[in-house]
Amino acid sequence: MGKYQADAEKLLELVGGKENIAAVTHCATRMRFVLNDPSKADEKSIEDISSVKGMFTNAGQFQVIIGNDVSTFYNDFTAVSGIEGVSKEQGKALAKQNQNMLQRVIAVLAEIFTPLLPAIIVGGLILGFRNLLEGVQIEALGQKIVDGVAMTNADGTPIYQTIVDVSQFWSGVNHFLWLPGEAIFHFLPVGITWSITRKMGTTQILGIVLGITLVSPQLLNAYAVNGTAAADIPFWDFGFAQVNMIGYQAQVIPAMLAAFTLVYLEKFFRPRIPEAVSMIFVPLFSLLPAIFFAHTILGPIGWKIGTGISYIVNAGLESPISWLFSAIFGAVYAPLVITGLHHTTLAIDSQLIADFGTTNLWPMIALSNIAQGAAVFAVLFLHRKDTKEKEISLPSGISSWLGVTEPAMFGINLKYVYPFVAAMIGSGIAGMFSNIMGVRANAIGVGGLPGILAINGNIGGGWFAFTIAMIIAIVVPFVLTIFFRQQGIFNKIDRVGAQVVTPDGAVVDAPEISSANTLPTESTTEELFATANGTVVAITEVSDPVFSQKMMGDGYAVRPTDNHVYSPVYGTVTSVFDTKHAIGILTPGGAEVLVHMGLDTVELKGAPFNVKVKAGDSVTPETEIAEMDLDAVTAAGKQTDILTVLTNAEKVANLEITGLGETTAGKVIGQAEMK
Template structure:
């Protein structure tokens, strides 16, 4: 087992001492600090510590990359510093002291969507696979599998020309997978209201019940509202007023507004209702009014606002200057990640899926991830032989290509600046091409190279071209920028050193 005592003492000193640490925790590879005064941390000296592989600040947390031995390092640090570790959730709460109001709002948004993203990714992959089964034309396969017995329409075109038409097995798979897809997307409000309750520290089962009341089968399905005449919309009749029985399947904003109302009502009631009767009255007077207000006020308002947002984005993507929209989004997405503002794209993506059956934003996010990874790949090539940096750069490049960019951006690209800019340019070009050809994803998916699996199958070819652009352009530009010292202040090109040959050689 490595002895990190000296490294720990140095880190403690360079970070400003124990008095400067408000909270400390660790994750899989990093120490996470909330510092009372972040300016006291000496980045240069900290990064010179042998056990440290890089530093960065995000969401109010000062993070020090240690690697796989972080648990051992952390235990030594808490022993020497005298600082007791806390959970990652406690660190997140403490870190808000270093965040401005916008960062706090984005942090809340991130904490709401992060727990449900794995389900959304699975749903996106399922929709993509179902598209292959149900949409790709398989005329020759169909004729082969039914031994030339295909029936023909009057026009002479084969009826059985898709995978689901020629294989009962895959037809069954297609139908079965919709069970999961429907659960994820149609019942998305349940996940959102639950996640808000969890984040706000309120009763999670009430959040789940609230979500169910927004998507109950007795309600008119949100997807059927547009095709239903006003006179045919079901309603609850209270005598002197009526409430339309409209569901909010796949709707994001109505669920968020209702979820926060429930949470704040419960928190407020806890303060005024005596403990002896709180078990009865707090859940009742929090849930019932919330459901009523959700179906009369918040739901309709959220639906309208969500429609405005998705329509505005969709208009930009479909306008005559959509190439500019795509170029700017692709170019600026990585800086948004630094600020935390990128978390708002999750809500926009899901609203686009609900309103238009797919999202044009998410493919550009996947391309941005690839571009950042390609810039790191160029740094690995340029700095080959630097074993210490490769402990950061190689895993960072892999994680980028699998959809996680923070290690690459904070550990490598932002450190040198020029690879970060090269990645932004490559992402901008790829985003522009993607938008021009209307590349659409079924939903949010696995970022990076596996993102292809979430793209609607008719756009696969052009998305592969965009992926090639996101790989080649950042790699080449990173090398060019370093060679000619463009956007390069800290990684100057090595000059050739000419020495006289030694005698006898």
Template sequence: MGKYENDAKELLRLVGGKENIAAVSHCMTRMRFALNDPSLADIKAIEAMKAVKGSFTQSGQFQVIIGNTVADFYNDFTAVAGVEGVSKDDVKNAAKKNQNALQKIVTAISEIFAPLIPAIIVGGLILGFRNCIDSLYLFENGTKTLCDISQFWAGLDHFLWLIGEAVFHMLPVGICWSVTKKMGTTQMLGIVLGLTLVSGQLLNAYGVASTAAADIPVWDFGFIKVNMIGYQAQVIPAILAAFTLVYLEKFFRKVSPQAVSMIVVPFCSLVLAVMAAHFVLGPIGWKIGSVISSVVYAGITGPFRVIFGAVFGFVYAPLVITGLHHMTNAIDLQLIADYGGTMLWPMIALSNIAQGSAVLGMMLLQKKNAEAQEVNVPSCISCYLGVTEPAMFGVNLKYMFPFICGMIGSALAAIVCVATGTTANAIGVGGLPGILSIQPKYMLSFAVCMAIAVAVPFTLTAILGKKKGTT
């Protein structure tokens, strides 16, 4: 047995025993439990264990933070518990019985976007790099960019857009695939549906606004004409179309005779879904997305934008606890599609930095506590790189006042952020590297916001910690 045998036995007892575990898995730093009765878990005793860095419940899952050695702990736990580990998806499915309606909706959105995040991060980094070489006028007295003075960099800039376009303009393909994957239907049909939304035969979504109504191409069926409009970078039309495909496929699979199901199910499902997408759902989804983005944009740019920024900056970290922060991915992407950039993502990156800075304050307060530093240091680093959960659940929420200090610093930074109109070209790059996703003309203002997000939480945490103590 491994070195975590005794800790594993203790954790098994504190979560309510083997009979209380519906499913268990692990991720990079956490044990993930779907418990039959979450009330049986002794949270205080679990968090008091030396091997445990913290715990929280999200989307019906009870998650215990172990750290980078979680894989070894997990192996010992499954051995002493006599349970078989399952995939994270199986744990999510088992945990759904503990979710209310809102949590189920948020979880569904989260599970749609989660597989897309790696590609979105790559796309964001690429757009950020392109910002640096084709939009920063640093040469010849500030009149030229690196691309202007070098054919190599100009060629590289042109080449990298191949990837950037694939990530963001062709996003509906990924969304349709992800929905069909989540719902357990034919993923290839989802891919084909997504491709029909961004086909080169259609008028590009980015060209619709500048095209006269009479010049928009149409499908002419004699009794009706349908605009041939693409849905590049559109989120809601893709989600609506994909779920339509899913339920059509499930319906036809249920009613079709087995002998002809191989032909009837994919043909009827796909053709009807594509028709619904272009005839009805696409225009409706576009309108819904435009309304949502226009309301958010009005809040960010209107006369009360400072209040909007303060509130968003303050509440974003608590939203992460509930899982509701996943909703912002769709809004960010819609803002980018409609307005060429998003002002929400810079505030999200600043919230990451602020929570990390609160941990930095705890590092100062606990500099002589080697055991605490084992949690503080990696949590701070991951937070500055855009992953906040270890810092929030492992450090800040444990003492609470660092969490509040981080929220205050985030709110102040967000006020400056919206006041200066700081805008990002892309999402996915959080924390300190988030500056790479910022439009070049706003990089200086974002740097000021970053300084606020570092200084304020760090200072407040250090001051309050000396008064309140950190035991």
């Protein structure tokens, strides 16, 4: 009988039986199911299985978290079910059967815009800073005439000037920053066409070339079209027809239509053209028609669609019932993040800026970030004696205030529900106030508190009104979170008055007991060491949510600079994964440690790894347990983070990582106190 046979039999029954499983696979920590009918999975009963640490559904896959012994569990599961596994990519493909058309569109939009986010965020920061340099009014002090320049009006009232007016240095900085700031948004179509060809698996350089043809300097700039008489618009004259030479700077939909046309033309011609000449004729027959259609049909149509959407949104936010429109949008933006629909707002915001020069949508998005963070800080205040939750809530709240809300929502607010609702209400009120005051942003990408950099200080209430809106987004969710908890509103699992008995017989309110002190048993301290030369980062900075949200347990990661991987602890090797990318170690104090090399590297089937230990070996921080070919992992499109995770969280009283930053292999970077 296998180690997990009983649990595997239970899981098979609770996911709906063999006939409900379209595919099953696993990674380093999770069983990944594609279910024919996801509603048949009994999640409550699955949680009660002793070897199950949690579950969630993502991209059509039902994922059950097992831990670092998942490969053994998987073998027992396939034995009792008779189902052979599939690759992770095949699983993703099959998972599409559980997604409706809207979900598939959202998934495509997410995959298009996610690679562009770093550039969009940087561009927003740069334009926001330029906004301050050009918008902050400074009173010109001094005599009435200084070096021939008037410093006061004739009546003695002060003249106000901007920072760039009074400082040549900042004027030069402002002028220079136009280059990267405007480039990112003016040439956004190039990024979109590249990202689509990348996502669809076609030739990326053709996507880049197509994007360049949409923003070429030879074309009339899109921003100048409305101010140019029809007779003055340049055109290509083909004798029987003329085509306007108009650029599509900052336009999203024309670029998307053109890119998908290129992709499907390439996919059509590639299998039909002999391989000997495919390098010549596939690009030729794909790129030229895509460029032609982009400037004759797709571009004008896409422009009309994009403009129509932006005018509808803008009209709604400036209509007599704009207060209602903005309150609803401010409240529901956070749920949109859960569904992925928030990716559509990037396209709408970009179009609003292209059509109107500013957007009234982005300020409300920034306020939603702030509201979610405020709710997390309220939970942190309520649970201030819970040291383990503090390790999640503090970085999650800070991250949310800097514009990234997923850790806050999934790690804290959605778990308790009531802070999530409080944040929605606060965001709705703040968004309504912001829009009523006419606040608009010059750029997108900068969320949370830094979002004020993107606000146009000369339109509507400007920076002052947005500051008040930010205060609303902080105060209202914070107060409501406390109120909802005290009154038991939207609150099912964090009720005030719930009591427990401590080992010494005292009866106390459950929230007042520190998770590190509820079981005051004899403890052991384990030292933790760097697994490689490189940079130590908090586990919350890892891009895989299962690790960053500590579903597998707490720990840390090292971003290595060479191929050598060492043990993070003194202990005994308990398992080496078949795919060689993960190793389990048990310490003398009882810590179950998972060393996970790279993210999603299970797909590489062991190719970049040379494991130098086996189950039963004793290891120390001086033991090289594996080599990881960083170049091969990077070339495969994977991240090289080496994670150290303490998977038996119930036995960890306290974890402290003190060595963040540059490190060398074998250096002490923290300690874990075991119960």
